[in-house]
Amino acid sequence: ETGVTQTPRHLVMGMTNKKSLKCEQHLGHNAMYWYKQSAKKPLELMFVYSLEERVENNSVPSRFSPECPNSSHLFLHLHTLQPEDSALYLCASSHREFLDSQETQYFGPGTRLLVL
């Protein structure tokens, strides 16, 4: 148990569906992240939130919509996804967005998404 939880753990959705991924961190961190991990590719940073404000959007398509209502919760709203969006979606948190020396990110268990 890492202190970062994600639900659901698995999700199958059609291209016309709307669904949401949820992340919650119990570590008292102020920064939260969404990553996409596809097979044999590096982790792709999607969004960064610091103190509930979005500070980075790495050219992510608008069919992915993040929401951060408070520093402990992060959502990723999904709509009209494509099959190539099938991947493992990982949430992470860190004490602060600006990583000081000797600080890193801690990951949740991920949501395995399959888009049909």
Next chain:
Amino acid sequence: QKEVEQNSGPLSVPEGAIASLNCTYSDRGSQSFFWYRQYSGKSPELIMSIYSNGDKEDGRFTAQLNKASQYVSLLIRDSQPSDSATYLCAVTFGNKLVFGAGTILRVKS
């Protein structure tokens, strides 16, 4: 473009041997280096961090850093089948953490 390079593997070692995992990075100014382990279908788990040149040991794991060569490695002594996983190298570039694609390690009993 900030890059972290790893050999994708798989690296196969017999049980009890030393596994050596390597990582190079593109920014000479990087200060912090991390190794994560990721089992199939699971999320990355932090196992080692290193910030200064030289070696850092933690149990069966030793991280080695050479900033002049922009090279960081992870040695796993007495490798066990349970060490079979993908090992991700992560490097800070300024205030960003950039991950390599990972090296698959297989420890055969």
